[in-house]
Amino acid sequence: MRANYDFSKRRRGAVLPVSANKVRITIRLDKDIIDWFKSQVESAGGGNYQTLLNDALRDYIANRAEPLEKVLRRVVREELHAVK
Numbered sequence: 379m380r381a382n383y384d385f386s387k388r389r390r391g392a393v394l395p396v397s398a399n400k401v402r403i404t405i406r407l408d409k410d411i412i413d414w415f416k417s418q419v420e421s422a423g424g425g426n427y428q429t430l431l432n433d434a435l436r437d438y439i440a441n442r443a444e445p446l447e448k449v450l451r452r453v454v455r456e457e458l459h460a461v462k
Contacts, residue, residue: 415427441449
C-alpha cells in the first residue's frame, strides 16, 4: 500500500446510482420486526433486509384481496408439502 492517496478528483457519495423507482422515507418500526427481517437475510447467507421488507409488503398487497378460504387452503397445502 502507498503511504498517501490522491482523492482530489473523486466524488463523494454512493458508488452506485439509486433506482428512480426507489423513494427514501423515514419510518419507525418495532425493533423485533427489523431484527426478524435481518435474521432472515443472515440465515439466507446475505442480502438486504430492506429488500426483504419491500418484498413482504408487495406480497401483502398482492394477496390482500385474496379470500380467507384461499389463503387457508394455500397454507395447508404448503404445510402438508413440507411434512412429506
